[in-house]
Structures are given as C-alpha cells and as structure tokens.
Amino acid sequence: MLVLWCPDWPVVAASAAAGLPAHLPAAVFAANRVVACSAVARAAGVTRDMRRREAQSRCPEIAVLAEDPDRDARLFEPVAAAVEELVVGVEVVRPGLVAVPVSGAAGYFGGELRLVELLVDHVSGVAGVECQIGIADGLFAATLAAHRSSLVDPGCSAEFLAPLSVTELDQPGSERAELVDLLRRLGLRTLGAFAALPEKDVVSRFGSVGLLAHRLARGQDERPPHRRRPPPELSAGRSFDPPLERVDAAAFMAKTLAGRFHDGLASRGLACTRLGIYATTEHGEQLSRVWRCAEPLTPEGIADRVRWQFEGWLRAGEGVRPTAGVTRIRLEPEETVEGRSLQLGLWRGGAEPAPGQGGEHTPEAERAGRALVHVQGLLGPDSVFTAVTEGGRGPAERVRLVPWGDQRAPSPGHEASWPERLPGPSPATVFEEPVPAVVAGAEGEEVGITGRYQVTGVPRQVAIDGGPARRVVEWAGPWPVLGRWWAGDGAGTCARMQVVLEGEGPERPGGALLLRWQGNESPLWTVEGVYD
Template identity: 80%
Template sequence: MLVLWCPDWPVVAAGAAAGLPAHLPAAVFAANRVVACSAIARAAGVRRDMRRREAQSRCPELAVFAEDPDRDARLFEPVVAAVEQLVVGVEAVRPGLVAVPVSGAAGYFGGEDTLVELLVDHVSGETGVECQIGVSDGLFAATLAAHRSLLVEAGTGASFLASLSVTELDQPGSERAELVDLLRRLGLRTLGAFAALSERDVVARFGSVGVLAHRLANGQDERPPHRRRPPPELFVTETFDPPLERIDVAAFMAKTLAGRFHSGLAARGLACTRLGIYATTERGEELSRVWRCAEPLTPEGIADRVRWQFEGWLRAGDGQRPTAGVSELRLEPGETVEGRSLQLGLWQGGDGGEHTPEADRAARALVHVQGLLGPDSVFTAVVEGGRGPAERFRLVPWGDQRTPSEGHDAPWPEQLPAPSPATVFEERVPVVVSGAAGVEVSVTDRHRLTGRPQRVAIDGGAPRRVLGWAGPWPVLARWWMPEAKTRVRMQVVLEGMSGSRSDIALLLEWQAKRSPLWTVEGMYD
C-alpha cells in the first residue's frame, strides 16, 4: 500500500481558506484543545492536545482556527484529483491522507522510487501542497511510513513497526487514546512489545478494541483481507431533474440517499467500510471518488462524505469544476463487514430525542428554509464550555450533530456565575454607571468599584435607579499578551420605566481605556 500524507492538513486547509501566509504560526482547536498545529507553531512549543491558553502563552502570535471537517474535505479534493491523474484506485482515507495499491502503478512507472518521486512532484506542482509518501504492508504501516517518508520493503512491515511507540496506535479518528494510556501504564511502550502478546491474552484483557489494535501492531490489516462482495442490489442510484448544481440541495438529497443506502445494508446485517460515490453530469461527465473508513459508516457518516464530495466537485477551480449539474448519483458499498449494532435509539430520534408530529413539522420547515437559502441559513445552539456568555454556546447548522465538545462541563476559571443571560448582544450597548452626586463609577487597578452604583443610563436614555447589583468579577484571560485589556463584569437590576411594572436585569462589562467604559453584554429574563 502507498500512502500520500499532507502534514498538518487541518491547519493547511484553514490557513488557505483564511488567506493566512504560510510563514505565520497557526493551530486548529476543538473544545479549546489543539488538534493540529503548523511546524512553526511546534517550534514555539505548541503541541497537540494542549489547552488554548497554554498554547497562546507559548506563542502569542498564534493564529487560531476552529475545527471544520467540511472545509478540510473540500480543500483536499484537488490533492486527491492530482493523485488520480497518475494512478488508479485512489482511496480517500480522511482529509489529508490518501491510499493507493502500489503494485500496478510501481510496475507501470518502473519502480516504487520512481513512482514516489513522480507523485510528490506532480502533487506539489498541481496544488502547491507539501506531501510525504510512505510504502509498506497494510494501511496502518504505510501511514506511519509516510510520516517518516520511508519505503519499507515488502514483508518487513512488522519489523518496521516493532520499534515505534505504542502511541502511534492513537491515529486521528481511531479513538484509542484510553487503550494507549492503559498499555503505557502496563509497561508496553512499543508496538513490538504489544505485538508479542498472545491474541488470547489480548482478547481477555482489552476486548475487541485491543484485538484490532493488536492486528495493527503485528503489521496486519485492521480487518481480515477477505470480505464479502456486495451484491448489486445494494447499490443505490438516484436521478435528478433538474440536475443538482447547488451544494445545499445536494446536502439535503444526500441525507435521504444515505438513509436508503444504510437501510439496505442493515437489512442484510452489513455495514459499509469503503464507500464509492459516482456521479454523472447532464453533459455526460463522470465523477467518482472512493472513501475508505476504519469504522463502519453510519447514515450521518455516509451523508457527510457525499456532502464533502459535492463541495469538492462544485467548488473546484476553473477547468476542474463540472460544466453541468449532476443528473445521476450512485452509492456503492465497495467493502462491507458484519454490522455492529448501528441501530437508532428506541424512539428513532437522530439526536436521541423523541420525534413528535410538531417536531417533524418544524424540522421539515427548517429543511425547506435551508433548501431556499443554503445550509448556513438555519442554526441551533449547542451549550459549550467558556467563561463569558458569548463563549458558552456554539451555533450548529440544522441537521448537523448537536454534540457538545469534550470538556464543556469542566470547571472554567472566571466563569460567569449562574444564571446566564437569556439575551447576549452581538453589538454592545453603551451605558453610563453613576454613583453618588452623579460621579461615574469606574474600576480600580485592584478590580474594585470606585463607588456604589446608584443609577444606570442606557444608550443615552434617562437614568434608571439601581435596585441591586453583584460583582465585580475580573476577567484575566490572556493576561500575558501585551495587547490584553482588563475587563470586569457586573450584574445590575434596574427599576422599570414609569408606567412599567417590570424591572430589568443586565450584565454589564467594563474595559479599561474604552469609551464608554461600561457596555451591556447581556440581559436576563
């Protein structure tokens, strides 16, 4: 197997999308932890799984990007297409990594060394992306060889893996972090030490997850090489009239098609691990891509890959984009395994909630709005971790998985005490907080108020009497950065206007050297 790997691809894709120069340090974060960083950021001390605050303390000029699998897959399509121009049988493992059988291509080009040199030059010339190539027995060993730019001789994959750290088992998307941590605590520091264990002992101690990892450590494929050939009736084909020319419409159709495709496999007790996506345009152009997955695909996983592929096809540059809309789409299970209890919940709720007629009608209405205005037109909020109210939620496009990030419920220093404001203002409303004799209240260097708040004038309006207040609470995030500014929060309850019986509760924020000093950050119900 030959694997072409683009180092730090999430960072490369994020920087390309934002127009960030390659010489600046950058990192991609998920749940305030580093999931990928550039080589320049690593030279400054930034490491994977590092907290955001620590990463920025080591590299204050670090450019921060959010994790976005759709962006990574869309921008990786030109790289896959460039590889496909030289060799056939390309399989996209994940954004940043493709695999191809090496035997046929190496024979055609006159050897593995020649093939590797041609691929690196061709991909770099076509896309401007740096890449590394490795060749070894099996996908796992070839991936680790690509990380080191090595061509491992056939039949020596196990000996190549033996001296490597057992932490190599924790590849992106593998979810083997707990297993790796346990192996290290048991004294199994290398893949060779883990591979030396008998399979019976591995099954008894580590279960099915350990067995799969044990096969990889031995230089074998994660699954046995002989898989059943899927019958033709498992293929799903859909024709479109008018043809698909918009990504949002394609994403909507992908969900329906993915559900039919997965149901057909599940009815036979199968699950797909290699998905073929084939499209034909109105003018007869044929588009194809094969996605290889370590775990059996769920309906959401199938729909994601179809959406990613359409984004790569329809947003490609001039000369690479199809000249007409897609009139036919076909999904083929290139490889299947026994199903692994991939059924839905008791109430068939995709997000774990019960479906009611009202919820279904609302969902159809929201999907209709997405079809008219695009997938980024309807959002729902997901509770996240953070210090301020604006940081404690994340907007997710309707239909995407509404799962909080890891660590959202962890204790956050300087977090605003409960309850949180019901309304958070995107544009701050200026206010004037005054104390005795109308003197404006400010904050001292020790984060104390210069006077007792008595009246608050909102956006130039009439002052309102303060019925109660709490705080102040200083916000000291990024204190190590020269441009960091001291911020202080305070809660106030104001008397209602004349003729109104309802009082108003606000969250105010003070910032040094700003005019006005106080602004409304949020409002409580």
Template identity: 60%
Template sequence: MPGEPSDRTPPAQTLVVWCPDWPVVAAAAEAGLPPQIPVAVLAANRVIACSAVARAEGVARDMSKRPAQARCPELVVFEDDQGRDARLFEPVAAAVEDLAPGIEVYRPGVVAVPARGPAGYFGGAEAAAERLVDHVAAAAGVECQVGVAGGLFAATLAAHRGLVVPDGDTAAFLAPLGIGELDQPAERRGKGRTELVDLLRRLGLRTLGAFAAVPERDVASRFGGPAVLAHRLARGLEERPPARRRPPADLAVTEELDPPIERVDTAAFAARALAERLHEKLAGRGLACTRLAIHARTERGEELCRVWRCAEPLTPAGLADRVRWQLDGWLTGRGLRRTAGPSAGLTLLRLDPEEVVDATALQLGLWAGAGQDQGENAERAGRVLVRVQGMLGPEAVVTPVLGGGRGPADRVRLVPWGDERSPGTDPELPWPGRLPPPFPATVPDEPIPVQVFDEEGTEVGVTGRHRLTAEPYRVAVDGRPPRRVRGWAGPWTADEQWWEPAKARRRARIQVVLAGEPGKTEETALLLVREGGRWTVEGEYD
C-alpha cells in the first residue's frame, strides 16, 4: 500500500547514548573503587568487560580469568550481574530523558531515541550530542559517547566512535567496518554470531560492505535465517522489516498494589506475576513483545515510565527481569550519584507491550515443551513456582544449571526460579583433572566422612606424585562397619589455584564399588574425594 514502509526502506535516524564499559563502571561504583584500579567483569570465567586501565595492562575481552590475572596481578574481578548494571543505569537514563523525551533502554549502558526530536530542538545532531554528553556527566557523573545513524545497530557503532552519520550515508559508514562488528559481545547473545563471523572471514568476507554485497537470496540459501538478519544489518537496514503488527489496545496488564510497595523484593514478586500474565495474554494471541513500557504510580500521584527495547522477542523470564531491574532502579535511586527515589510507595504497576511480533520468532528452550499441552503445563507449573516463592522466598525454588568444573558439586549452580539460567563457569574449558563421565546421581549437601583401608588395615592416602599409597580394600562410610571394595578407579587429581596460597586446593578423587551390607546383596558405587588429609563421600551413583 502507498505510504507503508517496505522491507528495504532505510531506517530513520536514531540517536544512541553509549556508556563505555558499563558493567565495569557499575561494578566499580557499587564497590567504591577509584578509577585507577584495574577492573574486569567475568561471565562463565571469561572477561566480558574491562576498564581502560586493565586494557593497558594487556587484559582483553573473551580472555579467561587466569591469563587476565597473570597479565595484571592487581586486577579486581567481579561476576556479571545484569541486575546491578540496570539498577545503577537508571539515573543515566533519567538524565538522557531530561533532554530527549521518549527514550528506550536497549540494555544497561545503551539508550536510544529518535534523532529527529533532539536534533530539531538543539539545532542539529552535533549540537544535541554535545549537550547530552555534558548533561549526563553533570547529572549522573558518567562519561558517555553519542552516535547518530540510520537504525539502532548503525547508531550504536557510530556511538562507539562518537560520530554523527548524515541521513542516507549509513550504508557507506558501515561498509568499511570489520565483519566482527556483527557479533557484539555486550549484547550477551551467548555465542551470538561468532560462528557466522568466523565462517564469513574464512570465505574472504572481511568487511560489512563485502557481506552486504552478497545477494540476499544467496545468503538465505547458504547460511539460513539468522544470517539473513545479520545481512540486513550489514546493508544498513533494521534487523526486522519496519512494518510491525499494531498491538491490540487490551494487551496491557495492570496490578493495583494494596498495600503500597516500597521494598524491592516485594516489588519483584509483583513484577514476576504481572510478567507471567502479560506473556500468557500475548501467547493467547500468537504474539511476542519486543518493546515493553513499564508504568508505575505512587501514593502521591507520581507517574514513572520507562521503555525497554530488545533485539529478540522477550521470554517470560526476560519480561520479569526487565520489570524487576526497573523497579529496583526506581525504588532504590542508586547510581554513581545517588538520586532520590519515589517519595511514596507504588500503588499501581502496568506493563504495556508497545511493539509485538509473531510468536514464531520466540524460540523457547526444550525444557518448555514442544506441544501445546506441554507448553500450557509448563506455564501452569511456572505460576505455581512463583506463588511458592512468594510464600517462602526466592531462594526456596531453584533449578540446576550445569557449568564447568572438575567435581560434580563444582559443576552445578542452583539458580532461583525466574532468574537467568547462566552457568557459573565455562563448561567448554579443558578443566585438567576433571572427573570423567558418568557422573554421580546424588551429591550430598554436607561431606560424609569415610575411611579407606588397604588389605593390611592401614588407611590409604595420596602421595605427592598423585598416586595412592596402596590399593583400596575396605571402606567404612560414616562410622559404619567397613565394606569390601569390589572394584575401584582413579585417582583423578587437581591442584587448584596453587598461585594463591589462601585459596589453593589439592584434591584427589576415586570411584569405588562396595559389596552389599551384611544380609544384603546390593552393591553401592561411590565417588570419594581426599582433601586436607581426609576422605569424604562426594557422590553416589545409581
């Protein structure tokens, strides 16, 4: 139809305010560290952000923890915490909104707004950029860079360089940039487009312009759907076509809060329940949300509003996270410069999906079920678990996430229901001394003492060369009568963090199969670990 944007319409000019190394800035601010201290933020034992001081010492993104500390012994390390990043970013977003109403928070550290408004008001995009940089520094105490270009992706790259790209020149601006710009680690896409970027480099497509020159049909047939979306970005278009389904008016969900809410933990429970309701409503219409407006009202009539934009359709957990982060920022008023929060408790909370796409774009994990009945059962189970958390607290309902490590207890991280299911350590690392599969089915909460004897009745130990002093012959578990060893394997040994005496651990593991207890024929398979001169049971096999 005439007047409607086509699939290849260049996106409108977007202004992006970008705070460099925001995870580092937020972590250091919360810890009260001075700027001259080298700092890095890690996720899955890899650096996802580091300060300029740390980079000067040789620390780089994607570097594992040990090499980073080897290059910079004074490095202060923090774990990735998106809640902290979002909470401390709220004063920055508010400062940008002072001069450019209608902002959208893309992620903590990045704010986007249509460039037409501030450019028209301040007499040009360059003047608007200068005013925003000065105002954010004065109001929030944060250094930022501003970029203007067509579309969010190009404007973000322009902000990394502090550039204003004239309207119509976005494709020319992107063309000479490296193909690695398609894989932005700060967006926390997991593996993101790393494999695609590596493949394109091997094919000789080393710039965005070279990739953009490949016909879209060839990209789709050779690389598949995700590569087509990346191809659109390289051409200076939006990742999705500009035409969006207009959200029906009745999709917003509202919750009256009585009594008023002033505490963050109480607000988090209300936010999670409301996010579940919104997702259920959207799913019933075959929709998913990509831009969410969070509204709140206080007892004294104060109106609070913030819009969050996401590159991918938001899952139920993604909806709940953004609402929780936003309420935390509002209620605590914490930032690099503490700001006043609401003067009274929240009495109303409303979630309004301002932009939706077909729900087929939302790919749930396999745990959510493939069929409609399984999906409905998963949603009902999720609502029950949320109610249990409301009664017993968030730590009362947890799910395991498998990560890296050498022993079974090291590899499992228990995550409260609804929080991001990310491993504590990278499972892809080599982990020398790692226990081979199969792994124990049961891991005790507390170590169970055990004694391991040889045939002469002498306790078996481990030498400095990581060898057993004798073959295990009998094992006594938790003071019970010793049982004959039918078979054993090992040891698997590891010297962990030997470079830090206070944290160093030396452990040796063996697997044993014990004969049945007196009067029983059933055998027992155990995983035993020796540390600090004593043996304990670390796991039991089915």
C-alpha cells in the first residue's frame, strides 16, 4: 500500500482559503483547542490539543483559523485527482491522506522508488502542495511510513511498527485516545509491546476497540481499502441545426445516437438500466425524463425510448408541448450494471433454463417488454405492474405490485416465519376491497367469533354481498391475528376462516372462500379471497 500524506492539511487548506502566506504561524481551532498547526507554530511551542489562550501566549502572532471539514475536503480534491492521473484505484482516507495499491503502478513505472519520485513531483507541480509518501503492508503501517517518508519492505510492517510509540494508534478520527491513555498507564508504551499480547487477552480486557487496535499494531489491516475509481464519461449528446420538430426526424436521429451511447457503455463492460433523456429547446426550455428498464437496454430499446419520449413531447397538447424545436439532446446512464448481469423478464420463449445455464432473451420477450414500456410511455409509469412475493400474515400483505421496470426484489425478511400467518394454500384471487358477507347457522342465526376466538355456532350458510345464502359443505378455523395489540383500538385484530360452498348447478358452481371477521367494524364478515 502506498500512502500520500500532505502534512498539516487542515492548516494548509484554511490558510489557502484565507489567503495567508505559508511562512506565517497558523493553527486550526475547534472548541478553543488546537486541531492542527503549521510547522512554524510547532517550532514556537504550539502542540495539538493545546488551549487557544496557551497557544497565543507561546506564539502571539499565530493566525487563528476555524475548523471546516467541508473546506478541507473540497480543497483536497485536486490533490486526489492529481494522484489519479498516475495511479488507478485511489482511496481518500481523509482530507490530506490518500492510499493507492502499489504493486501494479510500481511495475509500470519501473519500481517503487521511481513511482514515489513521480508522484511527489506531479502532485507538487499540479496541485502546488507539499507531500510525503510511505509504502508498507497495510494502510496503518503505510500511513506511519508516510509520516517518516519511509519505504518498508514487504512482510516487515510489524518490525517497522514495533519501536513506535503506542500514541500512534490515536490517528485523527480514530477515537482511541482513552485506549492509548490506558495502555500507557499499564506500561505498554510501544506498539511492539502491545502487539505481543495474546489476542484473546486483548479482547477480554479492551473489547472490540482494543482488538482493532491490536490488529493495527501487528501490521494488519482494520478493513480492506475502498478504492476510488475515476468516473468515466458515459453520456452521449448531439446538437441539431435546424431544431428537431418532427417525430420521424427524431426517430432517425435516435438510432445513431442510441448506437453510440450503447457502444460507449459496452466498451467498459456496462449496460444501462435507468436511462435519462434530457433535451433543450430553441427557446431554452429544459425537458427531461428518466426511464427505468426491466432489463439492460439494447440499442433498439434505447432508440425506442428516445422516439417514444419525443412523441410525448412533440405531440402533447397546447400548454404542455414545448414552444420550439429541440436543439440539444443528451442521453445519461442514471443507473448501470455489469453487462453480464442481464435480468430476464416475464417471457423467455420456452422452458426455464437449468440452474447454472443462464438464459437468452428471445424476440418474443423483447417485443413484449417493449410493448409494456410503450404503454408506460403513453399512460405513465404506474400503468403496468408485476407482482413480488412479500412477507406478511394475510394474503393481501404477501403480494406487492411493482411498476414494470423497477427492481423486483422482495423486502428484507420476507422469508421470516410470520406468526399467525394464514396456512397454505393461498387464495387464487384476493380482493382489493373486501366483499361483505353474512355467516349463519342452520336456523339462520348469525355466527360470530367470541373473545377467545371461538365460533359462536357451526357455520352452515354464507350470503355474499346481499345475495342468497349458500350452504357450507366444509369449514376450517378460525385463525386469530393479533395485530396492533399495543394500540388498544382493536384495529389490527381479526380472525380468518375457510369455507367450502356447495354448488348449485352450472351457473353457480361450488368454491372455497377465505372469510375475515373484524369484530369492531361493519360488516363483521367479509370475503377476503377466493380459492380455485
């Protein structure tokens, strides 16, 4: 790991923002304590965590600067960008400190020493700041090596860290000051002495914070680095003179632009799943629409969406249609996936592929998907839905409708064991609005549910939505659901029962119903679903 460190960066950034020359003593204060100070101020006796009054007494001419993490990060961006120009995979640890993998870059530039020389010269020349570089195994060891401008041989990080003070564990943002103070009071004054302790003893005495610090003292990483990759330019645009005012001209243009846009993504192994279409008219009007796609877009799919969008813009009614033709269009990949992660839709054109064999998009599947997207373009994104299985107790709760093109992933915990869940099989039809019903006994007396969730009589008849009563052949239940028990209003409390009705000729065949009893509502019984 290579770490590039800009010493006293909060002071450097604050001085640059305030226009102060570098030779003047300066310090950044937070809550009247020194957060960082310049080398000139340190030479006068100013140290970190010193109170403001004491710092000014030791160095009366010191410039007092306010802490501003946003300013530090903003001014450090050119430094990170300068490092990215030579090495790929930059991780900004904090403003003033970046880490990069060293192996590939060192081989490309002819060795670690040559890489260090190039980085120091390049950052100083492009960003205009001083920096120090260290190389070691692991981020922590490489950071301390950068403080000393050292290149540690592979496998020697623990040996390099051993003689260093245990106070090095208290890096900015680490919040290990209490641990370091405790280690010092216990007589563990070097990283080597702390690293020599058995790990199980460290965990039992210092907990998880001590365990992470113990890993660092032994030259290991607290976590794997998170690489920062320079974002590629993925959008594609085109200007028009004269402006586009006809849908057929837009359709012809869309084919060329879509092919260029798709090729740019494919060259980087990417595919687009959310397409942003942005246009500017001759009168300066800004038009935009984002299309979410059920699967990574092909060039034909991109061209279709551009054409459909122009139909919506150019053929809209008065007051909605733009007042002039389109002079500029830009396609933006709002969301991308790796090109190999194709998500198949509803139609595969045949049997499901065997596990591990994948599947191919068929012309039938693509035509069906394009037709559904066209419907969304005409009627809105909420006009086409597919169903996703969810967790829940009732049948209506176990299905969620997802707009076509949105991610069809179930919510976390959908496979958990839901207490009081309705036993299978689930009803084939679930009503959006429950249908009122009356459950009665053999003599017509109404059947209800007691406070102990027992039926008050044997169900023999069911009348649905004011219709004639039908005889009950079999029944099962009731199954209580004690929802919202903490509210005290009984709104979430109900019971469910299944009944099988006798058929009455071809016009009224028999069937099975899922009934729901809600004691504090009217009607007491409703038909929640129907079984096939």
